[in-house]
Amino acid sequence: MxxxxxxxxxxxxxxxxxxxxxxxxxxxxxxxxxxxxxxxxxxxxxxxxxxRDVLFAGEAALERALVSAVDEAPEGLSPLSLIGLALDRASDVFVDMPRDRVRARQAIIDSDASLLERQREKYAALARAMGAALARRGIGEPAATLAAECASVVFTVALTQWLADGESRSLSVIAAEVLAELRALDVPR
Amino acid sequence: MxxxxxxxxxxxxxxxxxxxxxxxxxxxxxxxxxxxxxxxxxxxxxxxxxxRDVLFAGEAALERALVSAVDEAPEGLSPLSLIGLALDRASDVFVDMPRDRVRARQAIIDSDASLLERQREKYAALARAMGAALARRGIGEPAATLAAECASVVFTVALTQWLADGESRSLSVIAAEVLAELRALDVPR
DNA sequence: GTCTATAGTGCGATAGAC
DNA sequence: GTCTATCGCACTATAGAC
Structure with missing residues (x-):
């Protein structure tokens, strides 16, 4: 042994x-x-x-997924479409994770202010990395930063929904739906 | 005396x-x-x-401005148009502030991790308040949260630009321009 | 380990505004 | 008189110097 x-x-x-x-x-x-x-x-x-870091070690894989999707995407897409590809790739990181386990992890984070802060920090870092990836594709400022922050928000909202009670759809389906809602934000209601 | x-x-x-x-x-x-x-x-x-709070006491006025603008806006606007009104009102909070003073304040915050953390916390709270205001107008989820987070991001980007060296335009002009960039994120390039 | 400086708190006293 | 902002003192906790 x-x-x-x-x-x-x-x-x-x-x-x-x-x-x-x-x-x-x-x-x-x-x-x-x-x-x-x-x-x-x-x-x-x-x-x-x-x-605290023991709860956040997984973010590295998430960042790799998001950034590589942007790096490898075809030319001629809009920033929001690039984000859509990235979110799809990021969702793959979660397919093998038991939803209950991710739920438990998030409940722990939500219970402690310093963990919430660490999570905000991680998401901010994720957004910076996404912004840099978009900039490498020639997306200028402030578009790159805006798109990257949108990606972070859409991902957060989608993840929250994925973890909601009774939710059974996959993260990638939910993320696509949330992105569609983002695109529809300028429709009068 | x-x-x-x-x-x-x-x-x-x-x-x-x-x-x-x-x-x-x-x-x-x-x-x-x-x-x-x-x-x-x-x-x-x-x-x-x-x-730390002595640096962030001003956020309350910002929150009041953002929320009241949403509360008082006319019916039938899109969520993005609502945040446009809110950003415009929020810009008023800064018109009487010497740019150098705000710049000095931001430089202090940027120099200390715990202050940056506090600032993220404040912006997160601002976004929550905006989300609640949008929800009161009947904007559902996840649109309300998405729009509120967009407002926070646009405001942050605009404020950064306002403080940039050599920038002379008003915050409200810059915020309108950044919001226009956000609206254009789905244009292929 | 000790010592010092500072953050942050509880409580009561005091000086003004009304 | 009441009410409120300020003050002064004593206290705990903690981070850093040594």
């Missing part, structure tokens, strides 16, 4: 969601999480610079 | 920007700010629950 099982970071992330959900974020120590994952406190901090 | 001059909060805010700009946020104590405004440390904390 190996000295360590593979996927230490993943096991830490799962254990963290589990423990935070059961006993609260503040009431859970890094040592507990590490123990539940069969690791030591020291190893926890080698993977995550602070206790 | 009166025991207290009127406008204590305003004097504290001015002194704070002055001192933060000169010696840095961390290097300035609440007592110093209070003294510069002819008050005591205790009075500072009666006006502002914490040291």
């Amino acid at each position: 190996a000295r360590w099982e593979p996927g230490a970071a993943g096991r830490l992330r799962e254990a963290a969601v589990e423990l935070f959900a059961r006993q609260g974020f503040d009431q859970t120590t890094a040592a507990e999480i590490a123990a539940a994952a069969g690791l030591t406190r020291r190893t926890f901090f080698r993977h995550f610079p602070d206790k | 009166a025991r207290w001059e009127p406008g204590a909060a305003g004097r504290l805010r001015e002194a704070a920007v002055e001192l933060f700009a000169r010696q840095g946020f961390d290097q300035t104590t609440a007592a110093e700010i209070a003294a510069a405004a002819g008050l005591t440390r205790r009075t500072f904390f009666r006006h502002f629950p914490d040291k």
Whole structure:
């Protein structure tokens, strides 16, 4: 048997969601999480610079998905259409995730102001990366920034809806619908 | 002579920007700010629950302007047109402010992570208030949230441009232009 | 570890406005 | 007199210096 099982970071992330959900974020120590994952406190901090990060390690994959979709998209699309492609690709990141697990994670974040702030920070970083990707395609300012922020908002709204009680549609379907609503914002009502 | 001059909060805010700009946020104590405004440390904390708040007390007026514009707008407009009216009203809040002072304030915020965090929080609250105002007008979800977040983004981008070196146009002109860019995001390019 | 400086709070006293 | 803003003091907590 190996000295360590593979996927230490993943096991830490799962254990963290589990423990935070059961006993609260503040009431859970890094040592507990590490123990539940069969690791030591020291190893926890080698993977995550602070206790909060264990909940946000997934954002990197999201950013890669969003940015690569923009980078690889065909020419001649509108910024909003580019965003549509990016959101579709980002939705793929979530297809293999159990909805209940993502729901639990979001409930933890919603319960703590400092976690909410960290989440805002992550989304702001995501938007900056998207803006840079759009700029590489020749989209000027302020269009690139506006489109990137729109992507962030549409994604957030769509994710919230995906996690809502009784919702069964896929994230990509919901995101497309929310993007359509964004496009319709200038229709009088 | 009166025991207290009127406008204590305003004097504290001015002194704070002055001192933060000169010696840095961390290097300035609440007592110093209070003294510069002819008050005591205790009075500072009666006006502002914490040291950061002295930089953000103005957001309340901004929120009132945005929300009242939506509340008082005529019927039958699109959500984007509603936020156009709101942005115009919000710009009025800034007409009497010296651009250099707002620039100094923003430079202070940009220099400190915890202040940036507070600013994100304030804008998030602003967007929530706008979303609620739009909902009162019968705008459903997710349109209300989307439009409110768009307003927040357009305002942020416009304010940044207003503060840019060499920019001389008024905030309301810039905001109208940025909103026009937002409307044009679905044009292929 | 100690020491210092500062953030932030609770409470009561006081000086004015009305 | 009431009401409110300010003040002064004492307190806890915490971050950094050493």
